[in-house]
Amino acid sequence: xxxxxxxxxxxEEARMEARQQNKDVLIDLFxxx
Amino acid sequence: MAAxxxxxPRVSRLINEFAVPVQFNVKEDPGARARYHxxxxxxxxxxxxxxxxxRRSFGPLNSEQLLAELSLARGLRFVHSGRFEEGIExxxxxxxxxxxxxxxxxxxxxxxxxxxYESSGEVKDLLDGWEDVRRLxxxxxxxxxxxxxxx
Numbered sequence: 001x002x003x004x005x006x007x008x009x010x011x012e013e014a015r016m017e018a019r020q021q022n023k024d025v026l027i028d029l030f031x032x033x
Numbered sequence: 034m035a036a037x038x039x040x041x042p043r044v045s046r047l048i049n050e051f052a053v054p055v056q057f058n059v060k061e062d063p064g065a066r067a068r069y070h071x072x073x074x075x076x077x078x079x080x081x082x083x084x085x086x087x088r089r090s091f092g093p094l095n096s097e098q099l100l101a102e103l104s105l106a107r108g109l110r111f112v113h114s115g116r117f118e119e120g121i122e123x124x125x126x127x128x129x130x131x132x133x134x135x136x137x138x139x140x141x142x143x144x145x146x147x148x149x150y151e152s153s154g155e156v157k158d159l160l161d162g163w164e165d166v167r168r169l170x171x172x173x174x175x176x177x178x179x180x181x182x183x184x
Contacts, residue, residue, distance in 0.1 A: 005048055006054070008056075014055045015083075017053045018052065023051060026078070026079055026103075028056045028076070029059055029075065030056065031059050031074040032035075032058060
């Protein structure tokens with residue numbers, strides 16, 4: 001089953017989660033216009 | 034990208050497989066541009082858990098372009114941290130995605146050859162791989178890089 005992207009709002013929390021899951025971190029900056 | 038690229042299930046699957054994603058709306062959080070050195074958006078940065086950046090992209094990407102970027106980023110994240118066996122494996126997987134985006138495919142082949150050489154110590158691994166770059170992607174930036182060293 002494909003899961004939608006759950007964007008986190010904190011890089012520190014993402015790094016902690018990524019460390020636990022042996023993953024990396026993807027940061028996306030966007031301008032909604 | 035919010036409307037077309039990120040809803041693509043191929044994209045969400047790859048992001049979820051490789052990384053924990055963080056997103057900043059620079060209108061709501063203008064300081065994010067300076068914190069992450071991205072004044073032009075969209076800006077995507079692929080980092081390890083210690084904050085080391087292995088790839089960065091500016092400007093909108095369609096699904097094929099983002100899949101190629103992400104898969105290449107995953108491979109380079111291993112290659113540039115000296116984990117060559119994992120890099121080779123990831124870059125071989127990336128070929129599936131970069132084939133649809135010729136500039137990234139040329140780059141993929143270039144780094145795959147470099148990773149194989151770093152892993153084996155065999156110059157033949159480098160030369161054979163770079164011959165593929167020159168044959169499949171002549172007159173590209175990556176073809177030029179092979180020629181600067183080989184000629």
